[in-house]
Amino acid sequence: MNHRIRVAATVVAVGALMASMTACSSGSSDESAPLKFVLSGDATQGGGYQKMADKYFEETGTKVEIVDVPGDDLTTRLRNSAQADDLPNIAAAANVDPLWKDQLLDLTSIAKDANVLPTLTVEDPADNKVKALPSSLTSVGMFINKDLWDKAGVSYPTDASQSWTWDEFVAKAKQVQSGAGAQYGLTMDASAHRLRSFLYEFGSQGVVQDGDDFTLDDQAKTALEYFKTMNDDGFMPKSVWTAGDDASATFKSGQVAAYYSGVWQVADFQANITDFAWASVPTPQQPVKATNYGAASWIVGFSGRGKDDATTKFISWLYQPENYTAYCEIAGCLPSVSGLNVSYPKNAESFAMYNAEIAASPAVSAVQTTDQLRQGYEGKSLDVEPLKDETIKYLSGEQSIDQTIDAITAATKAALG
């Protein structure tokens, strides 16, 4: 008898517990509830928005809750939220997703008032409205291990007005390799973003749409062959591209002369490189001076969450010059609006270098993120990166250069055509 009562009591208790847990799950359209801002921040970027949210609360009394999710899972999270009708109010998304592209607020007037860079202002072709604002500017660039270069006595350009070709860069970095005993001359993130920049520097236009087909020009072929040579002859650590090794870790080891990465590393290097001096140098050109720049992520506001006005107000506040300047200084990033005077507490010369390189870059350098955004508006999304995937196969000797180029264009067509 006794145990039966005990069992019954347990069942009731568990039931009550479950009921109480569901009770605290819902309730998003509540007036006093904070604005929810989903993003994937590094220590700096996420921290930057958290500080802005605190500041906004002080000034207006409106609470903004920062929801930090892992970078790799941001897209999944937003898609699932959309399916569950639980989208946040604001998100810093990698791209506009076909699944929730119809639930976006119109940010056209904010873009205009804030002077968002024209190259990064993308209208939805369907209704000519701007629905996503670039959170900040990211750009590809070259870092060197200053100590190694100085030790080997090899000179390098220090100012954006100076330049060097890839041939010159490779020759000099090889001198550093032998002169200072560095293990490698160069390391480069295994990323399509960095690879595109590399192609642009060889005069390529990247993968371009030609009617129904996609093509890759001869300059790209030259660049990829050049890349394979660097990867094969011990100049770059092979493990990074073919085995997924972390390029930034290899550079931080102090054993690599140069690192082809981007502006977002500056904040990390400030904190996590302590035993050698590093510097930003102009990216080599062969012969085109180019980088690959674009939006770090896209700030979007979601409509129909019962807080359209409050959301627009916050985004508008975020892009006011003094607030946006403060954000860039805290997060250590480049502004995506023109006419700002950002004074960085450290490594201002690095940021100046990036700004100069962006200014000197051809139009193609700006298209990656804006193209993707446009495709997102049109309901297409490139969930794979054929340029990177096929290049890896090429580097590991699985296919020839011509097969690689065919595979890249074919896979792009399959995803976007």
Next chain:
Amino acid sequence: MATETMSSSMGARIRRSSRPVTRKKSGEIRRSILPTTMLWVLAVLMAFPLLWFLLSSFKGGGELFTYPLSFLPREWTIDGYARAWERIDFVRYFGNTIVVATITTALTVFFCATAGYALAKYRAPWLSVLALCILSMTMLPGEVILNPTFSVVRDLGFYNSLIGVILPSILTPTGVFMFRQFFITVPDELLDAARMDGAKELSIFFRIMLPLARPIMLTLAIISFQWRWNDYIFPLIILSDPKNFTLQIALRTLIGSENIDWAILLAASVISMIPLVLLYLVFQKYITSSDINTGLRD
């Protein structure tokens, strides 16, 4: 059982009859040198990465990737721990994870025991079909049924609540199967005897069968707790509010889109391991035996 007793009594007889004790001991030592050394080598191999991980959490961010790598931190610092503690609301996330892990484990053990018992001891055609269905679930990886499960949880209104994480993980086919296999070994005569003594079906289950199945219960409880503690993908898609995050999700948020603050991540991972280590210390005996069942999965 019978053979065991036989062989042990034979062993005793042999021991009594021949060789002096000392010689036998030295032989035993000689014989055990090789396996013991091998075990030590294995233990060191296993412990090395873990130790490296622990020691690295006391290194500063600038020291993690320096060449040559050093095993011991050149400069001991708890800066990573301080920042991790500041950045992550450990109390909340530990709380959430413990709620999820304990409730799921308790329910898992209970329901798997009842299901396993029914499948082992009651005869009905539809029961064997059901058993087959449950068993075939072990062949599906959890990821395959992720989307349908998500839809069900969402339509039940459990999206973004801990119960949404708990509910789908309660019935694990592995658990049911473990109990079924165990209850089959319990002789039916025991049940018949209890029935003749006038015991009801429920009291047979609670008073006789459950106590008999205690080792299985503990094994499943330990495994299930570990599974739920380390669960990642399902909580990730079900929980959207950081207040409801489990520890693993919170830890993953430390991995940024372009770079990772390793110092914080290392420290936070060490902190997240502490409860499981404590659990291990308490239930050491049972965990060792539950690990014999390796290869099990939820």
